[in-house]
Amino acid sequence: MSEKFEKFIRSNRREFDECEPPVGLWERIEQQLDKKQQVKKARMVRLSFVVRVAAALLVVLTAGVLFLKHGNNSIDISSVSPEMGKLQVQYASMIEDKQQELKRIEKEDPQLYREFASEIAKMDTNYQKLQNDLATSPNREETVKAMIRNLQTQIDVLNQQLTIIQQINQIKKGQTHETQSI
Amino acid sequence: MPKIVTSLYLKARNLEAVYVDQHYNLVVECKQGSRKAHYELYKLYSKAMFNIAMRIVNHEGEAADVLQDAFVDAFARIGDFRQETTFGLWMKQIVVNKSISHLRKRKMELIPIDDTDVEDLPDDDRYDDAEIQYQVQQVKRGIQLLPEGYRVVLSLYLLEGYDHEEIAHILKISENTSRTQFMRAKRKLMEQLKMQGVKYN
Numbered sequence: 483m484s485e486k487f488e489k490f491i492r493s494n495r496r497e498f499d500e501c502e503p504p505v506g507l508w509e510r511i512e513q514q515l516d517k518k519q520q521v522k523k524a525r526m527v528r529l530s531f532v533v534r535v536a537a538a539l540l541v542v543l544t545a546g547v548l549f550l551k552h553g554n555n556s557i558d559i560s561s562v563s564p565e566m567g568k569l570q571v572q573y574a575s576m577i578e579d580k581q582q583e584l585k586r587i588e589k590e591d592p593q594l595y596r597e598f599a600s601e602i603a604k605m606d607t608n609y610q611k612l613q614n615d616l617a618t619s620p621n622r623e624e625t626v627k628a629m630i631r632n633l634q635t636q637i638d639v640l641n642q643q644l645t646i647i648q649q650i651n652q653i654k655k656g657q658t659h660e661t662q663s664i
Numbered sequence: 665m666p667k668i669v670t671s672l673y674l675k676a677r678n679l680e681a682v683y684v685d686q687h688y689n690l691v692v693e694c695k696q697g698s699r700k701a702h703y704e705l706y707k708l709y710s711k712a713m714f715n716i717a718m719r720i721v722n723h724e725g726e727a728a729d730v731l732q733d734a735f736v737d738a739f740a741r742i743g744d745f746r747q748e749t750t751f752g753l754w755m756k757q758i759v760v761n762k763s764i765s766h767l768r769k770r771k772m773e774l775i776p777i778d779d780t781d782v783e784d785l786p787d788d789d790r791y792d793d794a795e796i797q798y799q800v801q802q803v804k805r806g807i808q809l810l811p812e813g814y815r816v817v818l819s820l821y822l823l824e825g826y827d828h829e830e831i832a833h834i835l836k837i838s839e840n841t842s843r844t845q846f847m848r849a850k851r852k853l854m855e856q857l858k859m860q861g862v863k864y865n
Contacts, residue, residue: 488822498823503711504728508703
């Protein structure tokens with residue numbers, strides 16, 4: 483078969499594209515594009531709402547964490563002096579133990595207990611003050627030393643309190659002995 | 665690479681880039697969501713694309729539906745178009761695929777069942793067309809009158825410029841079937857043209 487037909491088509495190719503698309507087809511396409519865009523926008527709005535809520539939550543959480551951190555101790559003693567840090571931990575646990583011991587007299591002698599406890603509480607407030615000042619302190623080492631001294635004093639006071647209680651108990655025991663022996 | 669060769673190579677590449685798509689920037693604007701760019705591309709390509717759809721589905725209303733669907737789809741997917749070919753070629757692919765699946769929806773048998781190989785056909789010179797004076801309108805009409813399967817293969821091959829390998833891929837048939845269909849379609853078309861009394865010199 484000859485190639486004449488193929489050649490004819492090739493040289494008249496343009497004339498084969500003579501149909502015109504119907505009028506108004508673009509408007510139909512545009513409408514559909516608009517619809518798709520609206521769906522997209524609606525999805526974006528919904529997404530941005532979720533993002534906003536998430537962002538708000540993040541801000542609240544961050545603020546909370548920062549607040550707690552600041553409230554606790556913005557600076558650690560061990561970050562100023564690791565040795566002092568160790569001491570602080572040791573002392574703090576000693577104080578806690580002694581306070582527990584002291585608590586035993588709460589029922590027997592509530593008045594005395596309140597007196598003893600308020601003394602320690604006063605010292606502890608001082609300690610907290612020092613702790614809060616530590617970050618802005620011009621001489622952190624001095625502040626740390628003061629804190630440690632405070633803890634040492636607390637221990638001393640607690641020891642004295644405990645000795646007093648022991649003495650009282652002994653006196654009480656002696657009294658019961660005496661009354662018993664009579 | 666020697667300097668001269670390099671510069672020639674670069675020159676060739678630049679030329680190629682210019683040749684590749686004169687509407688490159690229009691497509692970029694389209695990707696950014698410019699409605700004006702959408703319309704410009706529609707104006708540039710709608711006619712050619714409509715004719716492609718027309719030749720495959722052979723119905724004006726359906727071709728319009730295919731075109732609408734194809735443009736909406738193309739604009740929605742334009743972000744995926746990496747512009748390695750021209751917008752025209754990319755768009756044409758979409759239109760052809762949409763037209764074919766439209767035909768399939770109509771449940772038309774694209775390929776008749778009796779499927780003799782090309783080799784089995786006698787080498788036929790009866791349709792020596794040296795004397796035929798082809799006319800566009802008659803040929804167009806003749807193509808429209810061909811059976812569905814013939815019309816599609818003949819159009820894809822002769823007018824859309826796909827080779828048999830590509831047609832096989834598009835229609836999910838073998839390359840050989842595509843060749844056979846084309847030969848038969850062409851012969852049938854010649855017969856029709858003769859019946860219609862194509863003028864001889």
